[in-house]
Amino acid sequence: MLLLNEIKIPIDADENDLKKIIEKKLKAPVRNYTIRKKSLDARKEPHYVCSVLVDVDHEDRYVRKGYQKYIPEDLDPPCFDTDETCVIIGYGPSGLFSAYRLHSVGYKVIVFEKGKRIEERVRDVECFFKTGKLDSASNVQFGEGGAGTFSDAKLTTRIKDRYIDYILDLFIRFGASDRIRYENHAHIGTDEIRKIISKITDHLISEGVEFHFSEPVIDLLMNDVHEAIGVKTAKGAYPADHILLGVGHSAQDTYEMLRKRNVTMEKKDIALGFRVEHPQSFIDERQTNAIVKEANEYFLRYKGEKGVYSFCMCPGGIVIPAMSDENSIVTNGMSYAARDSGFANSAILIQIFKEEFDDGLEYLRSIERKAYDYSHSYQALAQNIKDFMNHELHPLIFASTYPLGTVLYDFNRFFQEKDLEILKEAFCDFDRKIPGFIEKGIIVGPETRSSSPIRISRDENCQSVNTKNLYPMGEGAGYGGGIMSCALDGIRIANAILWKHEKIQSDR
Ligand SMILES: Cc1cc2nc3c(=O)[nH]c(=O)nc-3n(C[C@H](O)[C@H](O)[C@H](O)COP(=O)(O)OP(=O)(O)OC[C@H]3O[C@@H](n4cnc5c(N)ncnc54)[C@H](O)[C@@H]3O)c2cc1C
DSSP states (O other): OEEEEEEEEETTOOHHHHHHHHHHHHTSOOSEEEEEEEEEEOSSSOEEEEEEEEEOSSHHHHHHTTOEEOOOOOOSOOOOOOOOEEEEEOOSHHHHHHHHHHHHHTOEEEEEESSOOHHHHHHHHHHHHHHOOOOTTSSSSSSTTGGGGSSOOBOOOSOOOTTHHHHHHHHHHTTOOGGGGTOTTOBOOHHHHHHHHHHHHHHHHHTTOEEEETOOEEEEEEOTTSBEEEEEETTEEEEOSEEEEOOOTTOHHHHHHHHHTTOOEEEOOEEEEEEEEEEHHHHHHHOTTOSSSSSOOOOOEEESSSEEEEEEEETTOEEEEOOOSTTOOOEEEEOOTTOOSSEEEEEEEEEEOGGGOSOHHHHHHHHHHHHHHHHTSSOEEEEEHHHHHHTOOOOOSSOOSOTTOEEEOOGGGTSOHHHHHHHHHHHHHHHHHSTTTTTTOEEEEEEOOSSOSEEEOBOTTSSBSSSBTEEEOTTTTTSOOSHHHHHHHHHHHHHHHHHHHHHHHHHO
């Protein structure tokens, strides 16, 4: 395979055109090609710039002419004989990728997941969206695939890491389009990611990984020197050599248990706010430089005394109830692969520094409960953005996509005076960037679970600083935010266990 960089193609070029451009460059027919990267150059005459892998006859001739031969990096670890057991608590992206990698080298892997498999989980979530009957163990946060299963499944991350291709390759192997490898802001959509995760789980089960769904871990087994030596569930005790903890940021009961077990944790800054919704056509009209005409995104950032920013934008998506606890309200966003709801939503969040609260988990839960107490139901709180700016309350300019309905609420009551001021400055700034942003939009909230308020401290070997054999990972432990970064953290933990094994072997 040859790697050809800097291939320029017109905006409207199709697969055949690209093939012709490559053949013209090489002056020879190509057998096959795959796009590795594709980015938009919007200067002057907009066009795409691609990196392509090309399968061509007489490859060496081209290498002699200075073309680059592509040698894929082998990121699969070598297999070895081991009788050690890894227990994985939580099957979100961090749990899934650590399970996959540890199993592939030969560890016995046992996964405990509080929630259900996707098919049953989808039924529970759809029932909740229709009837308001919440199952606190099977919902948008809990179950096979973790929080990302009901999402836009955007695969964006600012992290540069060699394992990103490893993650994307696995998604592609189990059914994702290979567009996710090269598209900027690639997304899969909730309908597709569900199928892909289900297939990965089936594959792991067929390979001998042991799964315990609907069986939450309720305690750690510890020895006299504060080392974790296994886990306990309602069904029994399971000894293990390595315990990977990837329970997400909504596992309040697990954090209580860790506190009782004196596992070292620290406070972390958070962000909170609400979703804003606009007609998608309005967002599309305003993105005058955009090449695509539909489902446009925006990224907004305001740097005042505190940061205010848009987060997790879902073009053509819906706002969803994302609570896992009864009598609370939490919003988030989700979309299907087609992104065709007709509405755009994104979270608008303001930073809250750790010095501003005592117990972050309790702080967020109290806000979620306060919202429920006001609504007296799972209907979200909502207000026109214009009314929020003017401290007024009028009927919404359009109905929110939030499936359980909304209750009018003045979000001026929701924030501290100083934060309100900063938020309103931010909205004025966003309105300058996207004229009409205030006039044409509504607020739906509250949005409280964009990140974890705690970090479970790890040492240089990725183990808890005071509880040996316990490996905190992913978003809930404070080491990721989003599908890709949490998947990467799961791989990081798996690698830490492999290196420990290699070190023990070489020390012997
Ligand atoms: C609605 C929504 C939309 C999102 N959209 C996107 C997006 O488009 N792109 C993106 O990158 N990110 C998105 N995110 C964020 C992303 O999903 C998370 O960052 C990511 O899933 C976190 O991964 P994780 O492995 O740390 O934990 P999680 O995915 O939270 O998984 C933790 C798992 O642990 C289980 N668990 C909890 N306690 C226990 C216990 N005691 N025993 C056993 N199991 C337990 C839970 O049931 C859960 O399944 C979204 C999140 C939500 C809620």
